Amino acid sequence: MGLDKHVSGRRCLQSRRSRIILGVFVFIAILAVVIPPAVVVTLRKKNSMGPKANIFVPLYVYPAPGAWDPLEAEISSHPEANFTVVINPASGPGPDALPDANYTREIPKLASYDNVRLLGYVPTTWAKRNISAVRRDIETYAEWPTNSSNPKLAVRGIFFDETPQQYDADALSYLQGLSSFVKGLSGLGPDNY
Template sequence: MDGKEDRDSRVLPRNSKRWRLFAFIFALASAALVALIVPLAVILPRPKYPKSFKSTVIVPLYIYPENGSSWDPLFDVITSRPSLNFTVILNPDSGPGSSSYPGDDFVPLIQKLNAYSNVQTIGYVRTGYGTRNITNVLDDVTTYSDWATIANATGLAVHGVFFDETVSEFSVSAAEYLTTINQAVKNATGLLSNKTVIHNPGTIPDTGLNVPDTDTTVIFEGPYQSYQEQAATLASLPLNRSDYSYIVHSLPTSMSKVNLRKFAYRLSELSEFLFLTDLSENYYESFGPDWRDFIGVMPT
């Protein structure tokens, strides 16, 4: 028999036992290979997060726009997360300042913020827990409203007002004070869109201060440890999550990204507007090294 005949004689019939054995071994090997290349993340248990709700980052932007670059960390995250909304509180000089104009350093950056579809800008106004002369408060509202009419500076109009240091204990005069300043915002012709009104008592206000036209209230402004102590009380509040804002600073630097995400998701169940930072001081005057991490865990 020649070489060709020898080779042909070694070809296995497809119905032979040896063929079936080889096919079985091949199938086992293929299954083992698939098991090896399945991503480890699929094999191992995934972190279980609380249910999340679409959130808005509320940013107290009390940073002077020095050299035009000090706001860059904010622009970076606005651009990288276009599906995440940002409410940016502008504070040129403990409010709009004494001038009708926000200043040359502010103008181009405010215009840049207003050009983003996922940003609403809000003007800062101090109320001194109801002790500041209401005429001065109303003048600040008017100044922000007039930004829309400044010649040769289009794109400056803001979307509402953030009233800081609002009173938290009920009295008839306190309720009237808040109602009056709210109405001034809603009636301001130069403000954009919904003319958002935000109150910041920094704590849970008396129910009698849930006055008309308040869109959201900062019911917690404090360190992470204080939040932990008040968590049960905050979770029991009756209004919709869109009525509440949380500002939590001094988060533990040792908190893992998994636990940070869980924390953000848990807060998103209770509040639509969130601000988180591990900074324990100057947290409104700087972004901090972990700024992008906090933005990265915000649910959309």
């Protein structure tokens, strides 16, 4: 009888151990089924539309009253999108320290949107334009907030147009120098883009 007790006790132990192991496997299987969908649902809620769209707008339209209203309506209707808007008062910032009254009225409106980055247009004439003239244009844009006493009358970077379409070592050096110049200036917003 002593042997029978030992054998039945062992079966009982195996049965308890089997139940524990089975319970652990069931628990792991439940986690494997529940966790991945929960993670996917959580990520979709946080980022329901994927990354923000980036929209590039060369705004070469004179800002007569109401002329920029359609763009402003689109910007305000789509806060989920990022707008990079190039402004071009006069093939660059123009000859004066500040743009005319229509630009000084409209630029701050666009600059007030969190999803807008304004860039000032500067031609390089295929990296052949006098670099001092290009730098003057960049400095003029950078000085707008100070000269106007309005921090919203500002661009956050420079758009270089008329750049070479084929590699040229001199053109590369020219453009790299201008890029460094922009990044070293204050007055072009927080990131000097």
